[in-house]
Amino acid sequence: KALKLYPAGATTNSQSGVKDIEKTYPVIERMSEIGLPLLVHGEVTDPDVDIFDREAIFIEKVLHPLRQRFPALKVVMEHVTTSHGVDYVRGATGHLGATITTHHLIINRNTMLVGGIRPHYYCLPIAKRESHRLALVEAATSGDGQFFLGTDSAPHLDRAKETACGCAGVFSAPNTMSCLAQVFENQNALERLEGFTSLNGAKFYGMAPNKTRIRLKRQSTPIMQDDKLETPDGPLTIFDPGFELFWHVEQDAS
Template identity: 65%
Template structure:
């Protein structure tokens, strides 16, 4: 007999959908299981105004296949030229749910991000006043700092000073990857949350490098040592309200991943929920999966839990999903956890 688990329909609180043919190809993979998602604004050019966010939302909804329901929760890309009044107006419209801070050069399409954090203090103070969350890609870009240390250094040099200088600012530490990130998230109050990805619960840096370079495991922030992966597993399965799912599912066409300077990102939209059920069962925490995927993130963003439900079933047969998603922008490889997963999303 199969074992079943029914959850509130989940939310993905950190998602890349891209645009154009790629958007059309990957959106159905998210909308099949997730009711809502915080959509990242790092397009080319980036989404920096409410009008651009509205136009992007329209393109997302236009790409949604008939019969699927999905609500994109829009964000703005923070630049040094962003005006506090523009952010306040975008939030007041109800369209924009957060602002994303990319340190310039930290990750994909982050060239327009922030170099001088003093230049965005006015925006951050306005956001604190209106309760609009700041989503943070937490890595320094100082070339003197080792790539495996950039998250921990960012917390000390940038994030903690920002939060101390801006009381009341709601902050989401996106895709934390270290035990230091877990500890810092726990040190804050109700105005500090942290997303954890599917792939960072599965892989450490050995998976990327041992036995050959595996480009489809390369992501930013890069996976760290095993001690950090275990800290993330403990945090995700703890049930604590400050931790919630943000897949950071990030599609790139295979030719852009499999070359001499491959793009960063793991595409996990297709199989996140079965993989998470495997992880939470393995850690004796299936009763906390709903909090991580469906309740905690909604509560942080001031949203009601989704009214619909999703049922997972465990059977003797391993789950199967396509190795690649074919899109008009090229094939996208689906994340491979490297072990059999016996949980399935029931149609």
């Protein structure tokens, strides 16, 4: 069990989120006492702060003061996207972890913006520059138990994405494991994939690992990928990593 903190307006459907974190301090104090983790969408929503700087400012102005006030509070920075976030987590002494999404390990802001707008790569927190992506890859594949998978897979119908004011979210659930296996293979870190996806998070939360297992099998030729998932309400575009995938998920690993 945990409690999620959404700053008001930080992401899709968060309009009723927290506007003044100090008003939540009595709840957070109790969480600290009973060991209930606080999961944070780590961005400020001040309109004067550039969207690409929101995470760094959140750490400085909100998260660090919060953790100083409640040093025993367990905190997870959800979907961390910057080298600032990675460095802050690594510099912490216990009680702090971070999730990393599949798509933030693969795309940077150029993927979304260069050569034309690609709305299916638009997400919040927004993808950052390449140096930040590389920091995320290093953290995810390092074996450091403070970092673990949080896909933040967010399906929105194509008509809600391909519009003048589209929804934020990347639909990565159908091919997340295949994408991650490719990323970890490229880093010669396949032996650390299970920890990142299945063990580190469970250990941080004090939970037993999932008993259900899957098997990843590498094929000699690229796997066939669906571009869309058809629904009664319309199509959903599946995350395109921009490279061929060779790892196939076998559901039954018994």
